[in-house]
């Protein structure tokens with residue numbers, strides 16, 4: 001049996017230019033946050049800002065993989081609900097349901113080719129929140145809670161290893177990302193349906209994630225990233241490397257908050273989702289994602305007290321934006337009805353230009 005293939009999915013297409021991402025062992029990070037593995041993680045965060053997290057040979061990791069399987073089944077059932085049952089939950093807000101074509105994916109206002117359900121962490125963990133949901137999701141509170149706790153733990157484990165190498169006081173990141181504090185963390189169900197051969201387009205446009213650590217599970221081709229240091233012209237759109245999902249692994253990427261905390265030492269890589277290729281183009285593409293973000297009230301600025309984080313350049317004054325304000329600004333006009341044109345789009349951007357410009361070489365550990 002090919003260990004790199006998902007048995008229940010059509011095979012990953014051959015001959016694609018693949019992103020060469022590091023593989024980091026979750027078990028080693030859990031057991032020794034000061035190991036060589038942590039140093040490799042640190043280098044991967046400076047270089048690609050994306051890496052694989054190997055989960056399948058530890059008990060904790062395997063528990064998460066079992067949950068992922070269960071949650072994939074749940075999301076399929078949720079998206080299989082008839083449109084009229086889903087539509088009432090599409091209120092134009094970031095959290096809740098977004099029907100296909102409900103967001104714009106570029107500065108020209110092109111519509112997406114995906115279906116999304118964003119479920120807030122506070123809604124999942126705090127019973128009083130209760131954003132309206134269909135019975136299927138209300139009945140699944142327990143599995144969503146366990147998935148949230150498990151992914152949050154993954155994020156904190158990664159952050160603890162990074163914190164030590166950033167020479168920050170122990171517990172800095174744990175405090176900035178408390179599970180019990182209000183924050184923009186959320187679970188995302190994402191479905192990209194097959195597209196006709198005559199009209200195939202990017203499903204989710206290029207972007208950086210807004211928060212700290214993204215824990216992503218997908219099974220098909222589609223995800224594409226920017227190769228560090230490579231400058232892409234308009235015509236090189238099809239040269240972005242593809243990320244091949246690996247059974248037993250999560251794909252992890254860093255978001256804007258970590259770029260801001262580290263004054264650009266870490267990279268929040270620009271990525272997008274194209275329709276799958278080969279025989280994978282015939283089936284629905286699902287992803288299951290946990291976005292971890294700093295507490296709502298945290299101001300996204302260079303963290304003090306580290307000799308490793310580069311100092312601000314002379315004359316640079318950082319903006320005073322909280323994590324909540326940052327997410328609102330970035331998400332604000334992406335809903336189709338709220339989009340106000342290319343300049344408006346540019347004002348919603350995050351750390352994309354820094355991500356594309358910078359290239360820290362991968363240092364071997």
Ligand SMILES: O=C(O)CCC(=O)C(=O)O
Pocket residue numbers: 188190204209216218222223271272273286287289
């Ligand atoms: O589906 C994927 O592979 C990536 C999705 C993504 O980048 C996102 O939802 O922010």
Ligand SMILES: [Fe+2]
Pocket residue numbers: 207208209271
């Ligand atoms: Fe993303």
